[in-house]
Amino acid sequence: GDSVTQMEGPVTLSEEAFLTINCTYTATGYPSLFWYVQYPGEGLQLLLKATKADDKGSNKGFEATYRKETTSFHLEKGSVQVSDSAVYFCALMDTGRRALTFGSGTRLQVQP
Amino acid sequence: EAGVTQFPSHSVIEKGQTVTLRCDPISGHDNLYWYRRVMGKEIKFLLHFVKESKQDESGMPNNRFLAERTGGTYSTLKVQPAELEDSGVYFCASSQGPGASSKFFGPGTRLTVL
Numbered sequence: 001g002d003s004v005t006q007m008e009g010p011v012t013l014s015e016e017a018f019l020t021i022n023c024t025y026t027a028t029g030y031p032s033l034f035w036y037v038q039y040p041g042e043g044l045q046l047l048l049k050a051t052k053a054d055d056k057g058s059n060k061g062f063e064a065t066y067r068k069e070t071t072s073f074h075l076e077k078g079s080v081q082v083s084d085s086a087v088y089f090c091a092l093m094d095t096g097r098r099a100l101t102f103g104s105g106t107r108l109q110v111q112p
Numbered sequence: 113e114a115g116v117t118q119f120p121s122h123s124v125i126e127k128g129q130t131v132t133l134r135c136d137p138i139s140g141h142d143n144l145y146w147y148r149r150v151m152g153k154e155i156k157f158l159l160h161f162v163k164e165s166k167q168d169e170s171g172m173p174n175n176r177f178l179a180e181r182t183g184g185t186y187s188t189l190k191v192q193p194a195e196l197e198d199s200g201v202y203f204c205a206s207s208q209g210p211g212a213s214s215k216f217f218g219p220g221t222r223l224t225v226l
Contacts, residue, residue: 098168
């Protein structure tokens with residue numbers, strides 16, 4: 001079945017540091033890939049997405065590239081801010097399905 | 113426009129008791145989903161409604177869980193009787209279209225079973 005594996009947290013960074021959160025996946029079809037973010041006390045929000053190989057999703061300074069050859073979708077940001085502190089979830093939606101398959105989440109803590 | 117709302121935000125019950133979680137989707141959204149995150153692990157799909165019909169309930173863990181969406185508006189998820197392993201955060205999401213980019217999630221209900 002489908003699965004998503006992402007690096008365990010927490011990840012603690014200083015403000016303006018470079019961020020990478022690794023995500024790899026297993027899927028039977030041709031999935032779309034997503035990053036969701038959950039800020040404290042809020043629901044999950046879609047951060048970015050990519051629907052096919054080599055697509056790059058980007059939003060709010062975050063980027064992730066759909067790498068079919070390595071089955072990866074790593075999240076990156078060049079300079080994190082304190083306001084980026086949240087839990088980040090990698091997810092996929094496989095062909096013909098409407099349910100999302102999520103990873104276990106990575107908590108990011110950015111210190112001033 | 114109001115987002116997806118869930119009630120209660122937190123529930124603490126004892127093993128063997130019954131709890132009912134409620135989700136109010138965004139008005140006009142035909143698709144409603146339940147997910148849960150147990151013990152800090154991955155968020156897992158439970159089921160999907162299209163209007164009042166269960167489209168996919170493949171993620172429901174066992175028959176102690178009952179989901180309803182009478183009238184195709186709000187949904188309830190009842191756990192009866194609750195077990196310790198049911199503790200976690202239960203998320204609801206809604207969408208008008210089928211794509212993941214159109215799903216809006218609620219803040220979740222944190223369920224603690226003692």
